[in-house]
Amino acid sequence: MKPSLPEIHLEAWRRYYVSFWRVFAAVEADLAAAELPSLSWYDALYELYLAPERRLRMSALARSALLSRSGLTRLVDKLEQARLIERKACPEDGRAQYAQLTDKGVETLRKIWPVYRAGIAKYFATHLSEAEARQIAAMFTRVATAMQPPPVGATG
Amino acid sequence: MKPSLPEIHLEAWRRYYVSFWRVFAAVEADLAAAELPSLSWYDALYELYLAPERRLRMSALARSALLSRSGLTRLVDKLEQARLIERKACPEDGRAQYAQLTDKGVETLRKIWPVYRAGIAKYFATHLSEAEARQIAAMFTRVATAMQPPPVGATG
DNA sequence: GGAAGATAGTTGCATACGCAACAAAAATCT
DNA sequence: AGATTTTTGTTGCGTATGCAACTATCTTCC
Numbered sequence A, B: 001m002k003p004s005l006p007e008i009h010l011e012a013w014r015r016y017y018v019s020f021w022r023v024f025a026a027v028e029a030d031l032a033a034a035e036l037p038s039l040s041w042y043d044a045l046y047e048l049y050l051a052p053e054r055r056l057r058m059s060a061l062a063r064s065a066l067l068s069r070s071g072l073t074r075l076v077d078k079l080e081q082a083r084l085i086e087r088k089a090c091p092e093d094g095r096a097q098y099a100q101l102t103d104k105g106v107e108t109l110r111k112i113w114p115v116y117r118a119g120i121a122k123y124f125a126t127h128l129s130e131a132e133a134r135q136i137a138a139m140f141t142r143v144a145t146a147m148q149p150p151p152v153g154a155t156g
Numbered sequence C: 001g002g003a004a005g006a007t008a009g010t011t012g013c014a015t016a017c018g019c020a021a022c023a024a025a026a027a028t029c030t
Numbered sequence D: 001a002g003a004t005t006t007t008t009g010t011t012g013c014g015t016a017t018g019c020a021a022c023t024a025t026c027t028t029c030c
Helices: A007-033 A039-050 A058-064 A069-081 A103-127 A130-147 B007-033 B039-050 B058-064 B069-081 B103-127 B130-147
Strands: A055-057 A085-089 A097-101 B055-057 B085-089 B097-101
Touching (some): A007 A039, A007 B007, A007 B103, A007 B130, A039 A055, A039 A058, A039 A069, A039 A085, A055 A058, A058 A069, A069 A085, A103 B130, A130 B103, A130 B130, B007 B103, B039 B055, B039 B097, B039 B103, B058 B097
Antiparallel strands (some): A055 A097, A085 A097, B055 B097, B085 B097
């Protein structure tokens, strides 16, 4: 395969790629400095927060939180130890488990958010006008939805 | 701190964030399927390829390849075992080491590129016009350069 | 010139994550 | 209903990566 790929798209990719890693690392560093959990915890907790009844089945959460199923199992282990979520059996499906956000989980989300928000503002949003932000949102919506439920990664 | 952060910037961040992970995972999966090294290898090799005399000092390479110094040490260990680079003492500074790209390293870069390029095209570029790509390049250049040599992460 | 401090790269240890293999429970097919 | 296949979540194992601590070397300052 040799799809058309104008030079400017490569340039865009490169900038996008390095920006992402730098911003991501900076945000993670801010969270660590504030002794807060990392973004992977935030992502999982936030997805649960948005979900109906604040609970999601493990595989659904894995997809939302951009993790493999095994990765999610481990993450949920830790979140459960920290009392931020609880595992609950699923009545309709004996194989399945719900991850249920606890009040402490909501509270943790509220502690993380100001720091995360400040990072987004400092490292990302400052450099973008509202019109640009709107464009980014539109463009990356296309990119993300084209890949939808990511391949869900083989087995894992 | 409570920096101004209009909702649209948050939306932009979210889309950017999930797009990135999905595209990244898809590209890595393509590379793995083709039995090629992962992007971190590519990044390091490519930075060396661009460098004068195809060599860079370890810490410079760590910065370019978006890794901690310890992370880079390990990566270079593996690249050296694979004969893709060589470590060379630095005459001007007895503490320093050069990582020097080998011919085999260049060859490997050439094997990876078509697959990487196809991934960029399929998962990223398809969704963007040239004008949009130009905008992305411009916007993320601002984002990336504002953070310049990333904090270089403490010690490690 | 020598001591104190900074810097380059490496190593020990801990953590995060994925894949493959697995057990249990559906779902499907006959 | 019973056998086969699929799906769900977990576990074993390997890998990637960061931080802190370390050594060797360079720099600075007296």
